[in-house]
Amino acid sequence: MAGLALRGVRKSFGSVEVIRGVDLDIKDGEFCVFVGPSGCGKSTLLRMIAGLEEMSDGLIEIGGKDVTFLPPAKRGISMVFQSYALYPHMTVRQNIAFGLKMAKTSRDEIAARTAKAANLLQLTDYLDRKPAQLSGGQRQRVAIGRAIVREPEVFLFDEPLSNLDAALRVQMRIEIAKLHNDLKATMVYVTHDQVEAMTMADKIVVLNAGRIEQIGSPLDLYHRPNNLFVATFIGSPKMNLMPGEVTGVENGAAKVVLKGGAHISVDTHGKAIANGPVTVGIRPEHIGVGQAGAPNSVPGKVVLSEHLGGETMLYVETSAIPQCVVKTDGLASQKNGETVSLSLPANTCHLFDANGQAIVNGSLI
Numbered sequence: 001m002a003g004l005a006l007r008g009v010r011k012s013f014g015s016v017e018v019i020r021g022v023d024l025d026i027k028d029g030e031f032c033v034f035v036g037p038s039g040c041g042k043s044t045l046l047r048m049i050a051g052l053e054e055m056s057d058g059l060i061e062i063g064g065k066d067v068t069f070l071p072p073a074k075r076g077i078s079m080v081f082q083s084y085a086l087y088p089h090m091t092v093r094q095n096i097a098f099g100l101k102m103a104k105t106s107r108d109e110i111a112a113r114t115a116k117a118a119n120l121l122q123l124t125d126y127l128d129r130k131p132a133q134l135s136g137g138q139r140q141r142v143a144i145g146r147a148i149v150r151e152p153e154v155f156l157f158d159e160p161l162s163n164l165d166a167a168l169r170v171q172m173r174i175e176i177a178k179l180h181n182d183l184k185a186t187m188v189y190v191t192h193d194q195v196e197a198m199t200m201a202d203k204i205v206v207l208n209a210g211r212i213e214q215i216g217s218p219l220d221l222y223h224r225p226n227n228l229f230v231a232t233f234i235g236s237p238k239m240n241l242m243p244g245e246v247t248g249v250e251n252g253a254a255k256v257v258l259k260g261g262a263h264i265s266v267d268t269h270g271k272a273i274a275n276g277p278v279t280v281g282i283r284p285e286h287i288g289v290g291q292a293g294a295p296n297s298v299p300g301k302v303v304l305s306e307h308l309g310g311e312t313m314l315y316v317e318t319s320a321i322p323q324c325v326v327k328t329d330g331l332a333s334q335k336n337g338e339t340v341s342l343s344l345p346a347n348t349c350h351l352f353d354a355n356g357q358a359i360v361n362g363s364l365i
Contacts, residue, residue, distance in 0.1 A: 009022040036206060159192070242324075288343035
């Protein structure tokens, strides 16, 4: 296995620049996820790593070796695509072994590697079946098996679960995470689904309009977003944002007046905070539902109450924000039309400046 390095990677289609200078290091054995909205350039970046897309500028190294101008077959990578791309007339065994056969690997070596991959992916009982006789999840496992037998230095996954239904996606997420633990392999995974990114990654790279917004662990990005884009993209439901103004700092707390006139305090965590306009951010699960008039609270009216069993989502209309989402207990009793008071703990609030950059993050980790 090997690490991966990108230096000043750019890609333009004519006058349109889609990758705008990416610098990134992925360690040997790391599971790195590229995540971002549609059109942000994550699949293009992955295809450039694979050698399927020509770069406009920059350098790519795999295992310390410059592979910028090498063809895909010589880069030491294997790629799993969104579509399974299996040969329908071949058995599972033949599909998995096809790449090795084309590389003129010995028959004994092909048999050994195929058996090992099938065992790892729980496909041993299906080796003599055709793809049409398999479920969607099993077909995707065959596609992954075809990548495993090549014993690459880096695995690349391009939205491999997007064609599966919700239950199968959860199952395959677990299986790919287990596979990473078993192989200790370097994996680069592209998805638009931030839940996939949060549950699978060692490192997340958040992309937006061809640029890296932030790199970090799932918890770092969730609790310490660098800017409003990351704050609202990572997390479901997304962070609540309330416009306000800092009027002063006292005893380590910024005094903020929210739109509509509510006054709250936000811990500064030792940061210097200037007076002026800000955006207050708070995650839905950090908001409490308390007594009217309590300190650091905002009054509101429940517009919709969604009971989901283990949790309840309250959609609350307030003067500070038209729709504030609150994640609370599954047995919450609040009903539509009920007046509530939303408590905003000072240590869980984030502050962003007028340019959307983080000034203060909550201190839960």
